[in-house]
Amino acid sequence: MTPAPLLPPGPQTRFWQPLAYVRSPYRFFRAIHARYGDPFTVRTVALTAMTAHPEGIRQIFTAPADTYHVKLPPSQRRVLGRHGLSGLDGEAHRRTRKLISPSFHGESLRGLGGMIHATAVESLAAWQPGSVWEARDAMRDIGLDVILRTLFGVEDRARLAPFRAAVLEFAGAFGNPAFLISALLGIEHDAWPPNRRLDTARHQLAALLRENIAERRATGTARADILSRLMEARYDDGTGFDDAALVDNLITNLVAGHETSALSLTWAFAWLGRHPEVAERLQREIDSLGRDDDIAAIQALPYLDAVVKECLRLYPAVPEVVRMLAKPLELRGYEIPAGMNVAACSAVLHMDPAFYPEPERFRPERFLERPPSGFEFIPFGGGDRVCLGNHFGVFEVKIVLAVLLTRGRFELLDRGPVRVARRGFLMGPDRVRVRFEPRR
Numbered sequence: 275m276t277p278a279p280l281l282p283p284g285p286q287t288r289f290w291q292p293l294a295y296v297r298s299p300y301r302f303f304r305a306i307h308a309r310y311g312d313p314f315t316v317r318t319v320a321l322t323a324m325t326a327h328p329e330g331i332r333q334i335f336t337a338p339a340d341t342y343h344v345k346l347p348p349s350q351r352r353v354l355g356r357h358g359l360s361g362l363d364g365e366a367h368r369r370t371r372k373l374i375s376p377s378f379h380g381e382s383l384r385g386l387g388g389m390i391h392a393t394a395v396e397s398l399a400a401w402q403p404g405s406v407w408e409a410r411d412a413m414r415d416i417g418l419d420v421i422l423r424t425l426f427g428v429e430d431r432a433r434l435a436p437f438r439a440a441v442l443e444f445a446g447a448f449g450n451p452a453f454l455i456s457a458l459l460g461i462e463h464d465a466w467p468p469n470r471r472l473d474t475a476r477h478q479l480a481a482l483l484r485e486n487i488a489e490r491r492a493t494g495t496a497r498a499d500i501l502s503r504l505m506e507a508r509y510d511d512g513t514g515f516d517d518a519a520l521v522d523n524l525i526t527n528l529v530a531g532h533e534t535s536a537l538s539l540t541w542a543f544a545w546l547g548r549h550p551e552v553a554e555r556l557q558r559e560i561d562s563l564g565r566d567d568d569i570a571a572i573q574a575l576p577y578l579d580a581v582v583k584e585c586l587r588l589y590p591a592v593p594e595v596v597r598m599l600a601k602p603l604e605l606r607g608y609e610i611p612a613g614m615n616v617a618a619c620s621a622v623l624h625m626d627p628a629f630y631p632e633p634e635r636f637r638p639e640r641f642l643e644r645p646p647s648g649f650e651f652i653p654f655g656g657g658d659r660v661c662l663g664n665h666f667g668v669f670e671v672k673i674v675l676a677v678l679l680t681r682g683r684f685e686l687l688d689r690g691p692v693r694v695a696r697r698g699f700l701m702g703p704d705r706v707r708v709r710f711e712p713r714r
């Protein structure tokens with residue numbers, strides 16, 4: 275009989291761990307790391323060997339692609355579909371990513387700046403002076419409108435309403451706690467109400483997207499949005515995405531992209547309201563531009579860049595980046611067997627005083643004094659599956675913040691200790707109420 279492999283140390287309890295993980299992954303990972311060292315083994319959704327050390331993270335992110343495979347659980351397939359990037363692995367993933375990636379980077383991204391700017395300006399114009407809003411809701415509305423314009427290409431006012439309703443219903447269905455709990459428990463029946471609500475919502479959204487695609491195929495209208503770019507993209511053999519792949523990739527990006535950016539913006543309000551000295555320095559830098567529609571100038575502001583990174587560092591929306599092993603992997607002296615998961619733990623790495631002195635403090639200056647390496651700062655994951663929207667997300671957050679701070683004044687009403695809450699699959703700040711006054 276072959277001996278069981280020696281895994282990194284970790285607690286032995288079976289039931290307490292998933293519960294503690296679901297309640298607060300930050301507290302859970304930090305406590306276990308402090309007790310057992312690095313790497314460590316935990317039982318979250320599955321048995322997982324984790325590291326928060328840059329060397330271990332390098333080993334995970336630079337391993338050959340065939341070290342890992344993707345097995346989307348049925349609940350995730352229900353949300354993302356069968357033909358989107360997240361469900362692919364190996365060569366199929368590499369090929370598809372190569373085809374999609376240019377639409378989210380470089381020239382294509384620069385072309386989207388005007389749409390994001392217009393979305394932020396229109397949202398702000400609708401707010402009443404003195405109104406109080408929950409930052410998460412307001413930022414989510416902006417995030418959804420950004421998606422509708424940049425990804426789906428919906429600009430026509432008359433068509434916005436049904437699209438917005440379909441996206442909101444779909445986002446509500448996959449973020450519904452009842453759906454998340456049933457997904458964790460493996461309840462997959464089509465007739466189960468949370469599953470049925472999700473299927474119906476996805477079906478309606480997909481129908482609108484297919485209609486939009488068919489119209490473009492018929493009229494051949496070329497536009498600056500991402501859907502147009504995806505429709506024009508070609509593999510080396512001259513073929514492109516069929517409708518099913520277009521729809522699933524648009525929906526994948528909607529799921530992966532709308533709430534993550536909105537949570538980063540919400541964190542910005544939570545932190546700036548508690549740190550007036552940072553808010554003043556940022557305001558001076560943004561005001562120095564004199565206008566808020568010079569997209570290239572906004573992107574080049576060093577302090578704005580540092581503020582956005584510090585918001586991404588403290589409580590990363592995805593506290594651990596997981597890979598499923600198809601082959602054994604050497605992780606800091608341990609051989610982790612195929613079938614297990616490995617994970618890079620940003621929740622612990624981003625709090626390591628060796629890289630981030632006084633890690634609990636919100637201090638954007640740290641990114642100007644000592645920019646971290648790619649294995650010391652991982653809010654977007656890394657390696658072959660690094661977030662497809664890493665540039666898009668930061669680009670969007672910077673434009674929206676620049677517009678809001680140029681045109682508005684914001685007073686944070688909830689100034690107590692920072693509290694973090696689960697937001698579906700993600701983590702984000704709890705209760706960030708803000709009072710708005712126009713500046714000009």
Ligand code: HEM
Nearest residue numbers: 360527530531534535592654655656659660661662663667
């Ligand atoms: C601040 C905003 C965002 C954060 C913090 C974030 C974070 C992440 C993380 C941690 C991953 C997993 C990466 C890995 O496994 O190594 C990921 C994957 C992904 N993200 Fe993002 N994301 C953000 C914005 C976006 C946006 C705006 C989009 C698209 C519009 C997007 C699309 C995706 C996609 C498609 C994947 C899967 C990539 C693949 O499997 O190849 N994300 N994101």
